[in-house]
Amino acid sequence: MADERDPKVSQRYRELGTEEPPRHLDEAILAASRRAVHVHPAPLVPPTGRRRWYFPVAAAAIIMLSVAVTWHMQVEEGPDPDGYIASVPAPEASREAPAEKKIEMQAAPQAAPPVAASRMEERARESAPVAGARAPEAARADRALGKIAEPTTEPPEKWLERIAELRKEGRHEEADKALEAFRKAYPGYKLPESVLRK
Amino acid sequence: MLWASCPTRGGRLRGVEGADEELMIAYRDGNAGAFETLYARHRAGLFRFVLRSVKERGMAEELFQDVWMRVIEARNRYAPTARFTTWLYSIAHNRLIDHWRRKGLSVVDLENVDVEGNSPNPERQAEARQSLQRFAKALEALPPAQREAFLLHEEAGMSVAEIAQATGAGEEAAKSRLRYAIAKLKAAVDDG
Numbered sequence: 304m305a306d307e308r309d310p311k312v313s314q315r316y317r318e319l320g321t322e323e324p325p326r327h328l329d330e331a332i333l334a335a336s337r338r339a340v341h342v343h344p345a346p347l348v349p350p351t352g353r354r355r356w357y358f359p360v361a362a363a364a365i366i367m368l369s370v371a372v373t374w375h376m377q378v379e380e381g382p383d384p385d386g387y388i389a390s391v392p393a394p395e396a397s398r399e400a401p402a403e404k405k406i407e408m409q410a411a412p413q414a415a416p417p418v419a420a421s422r423m424e425e426r427a428r429e430s431a432p433v434a435g436a437r438a439p440e441a442a443r444a445d446r447a448l449g450k451i452a453e454p455t456t457e458p459p460e461k462w463l464e465r466i467a468e469l470r471k472e473g474r475h476e477e478a479d480k481a482l483e484a485f486r487k488a489y490p491g492y493k494l495p496e497s498v499l500r501k
Numbered sequence: 502m503l504w505a506s507c508p509t510r511g512g513r514l515r516g517v518e519g520a521d522e523e524l525m526i527a528y529r530d531g532n533a534g535a536f537e538t539l540y541a542r543h544r545a546g547l548f549r550f551v552l553r554s555v556k557e558r559g560m561a562e563e564l565f566q567d568v569w570m571r572v573i574e575a576r577n578r579y580a581p582t583a584r585f586t587t588w589l590y591s592i593a594h595n596r597l598i599d600h601w602r603r604k605g606l607s608v609v610d611l612e613n614v615d616v617e618g619n620s621p622n623p624e625r626q627a628e629a630r631q632s633l634q635r636f637a638k639a640l641e642a643l644p645p646a647q648r649e650a651f652l653l654h655e656e657a658g659m660s661v662a663e664i665a666q667a668t669g670a671g672e673e674a675a676k677s678r679l680r681y682a683i684a685k686l687k688a689a690v691d692d693g
Contacts, residue, residue: 308654308683309683309686309687311687311691312686312687312690313655315632315633315686315689315690316636316640316686318633318636319633319636319637319640321545321549322545322548322549322552323544323545323548324544324548324562325562328562328565328566329540329544331566332566332569332570333536333537333540335570335573336533336536336537336540336569336573337533337536339573339574339576340531340533340536341533
């Protein structure tokens with residue numbers, strides 16, 4: 304608005320002085336301007352103050368947690384040398400599991416095995432073949448705990464038939480050993496005459 | 502001095518040529534030299550504008566630096582929707598408003614104005630000093646809004662519309678403020 308200007312007023316105003324900012328101020332401002340353009344581009348949501356360290360710390364925590372969980376899962380599963388877990392159908396195993404656990408509670412030895420070993424055994428029991436389900440509960444529990452060296456998958460009837468055959472063939476020594484093992488495996492099982500030594 | 506050869510009013514290009522708005526965009530895009538040119542153009546006018554709006558020189562320096570820091574910080578958001586000068590002085594205006602709110606309204610201290618008299622006659626020099634002090638007092642006595650309008654007009658070369666934009670006032674209000682300010686200062690000049 305040029306018509307507002309009064310030359311006399313402007314002239315007098317000029318006479319008041321031509322102060323300028325001090326040199327140190329110029330240098331400080333220009334240095335700041337140069338620093339600003341040499342800084343990397345700011346993030347979309349620039350963190351400020353205390354929040355500045357949130358992102359790296361959060362990232363590190365997530366990585367640590369992931370590694371820890373993965374490692375823990377590997378340790379928990381452990382090796383499966385017998386391949387039982389993979390070979391047994393899952394529904395059967397899960398159906399067996401509650402009963403097996405109950406049995407373990409009833410027939411657990413007073414001196415419990417180490418924790419890691421008992422876990423392995425429990426897993427083995429849970430994944431044991433279905434055929435063993437027909438055996439007496441106590442015997443199965445013992446078998447599962449590894450107390451019996453004899454075949455654990457053979458039903459008692461078959462086992463007895465085999466002993467009887469040994470008797471028929473006159474292999475009494477082998478029959479006696481098998482019978483002894485059977486008695487250990489199935490204590491109190493009523494034995495037929497054919498398996499007893501004549 | 503870096504700007505020893507630089508005219509105190511109107512400024513002069515230093516290093517990078519171009520309109521203010523182009524320079525600010527260049528600076529936004531990483532050209533530090535563009536800022537130096539802009540600063541050279543506006544440093545003196547802005548400094549006087551701030552100096553005559555507050556009482557203490559120390560405070561004026563602090564505010565002046567703060568205004569430029571805000572320009573630097575706001576570079577990424579800069580869009581040439583108005584003249585750079587308008588944008589710069591609106592930042593200064595807002596900063597002054599904050600200052601006045603915190604400290605209470607203050608007036609310009611022009612008690613110790615130095616008069617550079619060319620006349621070898623001591624009587625004429627004394628007369629000129631008195632005349633200038635009257636003018637300074639008149640400027641000091643202006644209501645802040647009128648004084649600000651006058652300073653924007655003189656130091657930044659702003660039109661009424663630009664004063665209105667920089668101060669957030671209506672054009673009529675800005676025009677009225679400027680007119681009253683000039684009328685009062687003219688009376689002080691005529692008295693001298």
